[in-house]
Amino acid sequence: MIKLTLKDGSIREVESGLSAAEIVKGIGAGLYKAACCVKINGEVRDLRTIINEDCEFEVMTFDSDEGKKAFWHTASHILAQAVKHLYPNVKLGIGPAIDNGFYYDFDTENPFTMEELAAIENEMKKIVKDAMPLEQFELSPEEALKLLNEQNEPYKVELCEEHAGKGEPISFYKQGEFTDLCAGPHLMTTGTVKAFKLLSCTGAYWRGSEKNKMLSRIYGTAYPKVSQLEEHLKRLEEAKLRDHNKLGRELELFTTVDIIGQGLPILLPKGAKIIQILQRFVEDEEAKRGYLLTKTPLMAKSDLYKISGHWFHYKEGMFVMGDEEKDDEVFALRPMTCPFQYQVFLNRQRSYRDLPMRLGETSTLFRNEDSGEMHGLIRVRQFTISEGHLICTPEQLEDEFRGCVELANYILETLGLLEDVTYRFSKWDPDNREKYIGTDEQWDEAQGMMEKILDHLGIKYSIGIGEAAFYGPKLDIQIKNVHGKEDTLITIQIDQMLAEKFGMEYVDADGTKKNPYIIHRTSLGCYERTLALLIEKYAGAFPLWLAPEQVKLIPIADRHLDYTNEVAEKLKAMNIRCSVDDRAEKVGYKIRQAQLEKIPYMIIIGDSEVQEKTVAVRSRRDGDLGTMSFGELAERLTEEIATKKR
């Protein structure tokens, strides 16, 4: 007998040599039905695992992330099996579980159409209905390669060959006639995957490299119950309604025009207003925190980028003006602000007394992104960023870094986005060093410092290998858009290499010259991207302080227009963004339109308001608030704006 410590701390004695599945069955039939995999001593394992010593034993159902992964992974095998049924010549790539479902990559002559996906779904239904048991078996690397070659699966052979060197047996899963190279874990039977849906079919490079062949990837999702699947699909539909790219255009915040070009959005008056408000907010906040404002050129000679290294590491991404072969001088629009802002420091000799020097700039940048990269306001070719560089001594580095994190968090908190972000410590990839400048020692030092600082700050972060800038490690503050795609909103970077390249020195207290550390950072990130996230966060219904139009005044009849204009003038004197809807329309119609435009407050003025010198207030969110004096209204608006209430 062996002892299992269950999740609730209780001890269960079972015979040695049983599989996890048999043990779970012994605990309860209901639990067995729901079980997707187990955790043995904290490690995710397959239900088929034989348990023959004391351990911590936790059953993972679909409610856990690990359970979902096993569930979706099994769904992906069902997909592959169905595709093989219908298209025997298709070659298999990989098919993992992802955040919200699964995918499988196939090498097929012609990419799948949506009609074909429906047929594949039907085939999958049969496999689920047959409730095929999944069996795991292991082969020696030689036997495994033989099997995969017999199956004529070149991509699997490639994967297997890589594992073969490790001296471990190769794991396979088999369901019916379908066998797949796979480490698991998996469900016990295909019958558990009751509700699934294939969502899309796209191209994807084999092993994620554009040098490789493009395979056809089918994305899908699956749930134990039909109702859960329906809920998920409903959430996807609702997400589409919040999509900034749709809503932002509908609300006339921005647009794009063919003849201007890709990734070059037009900010319409309302969108431009929000960005102006954000920009003033950020610039004022930075001024309070000791930043000095700079304004530097949008382009420079190639010489500047040659010093910074951008010319060699990033030329493809730059808009270069002129021909290097023919022209004496070649210019390029700036893809970043760094070397421009360094010139401020270099303007005269600096002493340690000048440090820390905090430079801030609302900086417009140009990046020649690949044509397939552009997306609404999230990924564009020209954007404006709350850029800044802090130049400091090694002793000041931690405090300055903390200040940057605090500023970023303060901005995010005010905007209401803090609850949605995650932190990523972006490191270099030593196996891919042509992407980076500097030595191993310099990278170890910079990354070591950042790690120490992050741990001191108590920030929970993930690690992104190969996500660093070419000159140093980053703390990236990440956010997911409405479709679940993650992007960097804010970045804070430590750089000890560019100061040296640019000959930036300060005279220390002992009279020696030293290279400072530089922190590259944004405080709100780029305004376009942040606006996109705000549109999605608030579904276009911005908090009062950000709303491009804050109040709509609605006179009921023409005879109320004079008094309405009077009220509007008083609001404008308070810097409230408002306008009068003086069209000869009914109140209900004007209110409907203001609601659809998501204007926070409507003021309705009729006979009684004119007589009593009051205003009837309607809130976008809470409806009719009744009649109040202008003073009460003014107080309410002022308070709400000053506190940046959400």
Added chain:
RNA sequence: GCCACUGUGGCUCAGGGGUAGAGCAAUUCGCUCGUAAUGAAUAGGUCGAGGGUUCGAUUCCCUCCAGUGGCUCCA
């Protein structure tokens, strides 16, 4: 850059080898109205651009441009 899909009046969309429709929006007129849609009339489109096939193309084919979903990339 790669794979796929899409492009018809300001917006949402229908149509389809014989040169175009609907609703909303807009404009004008009437109604002067109390918290999410007043009625009528009018105007508005080289069917994304260029080329080809055809007696004839918005419709079929090619190229380009732009949008969307992915992949790759993202200092």
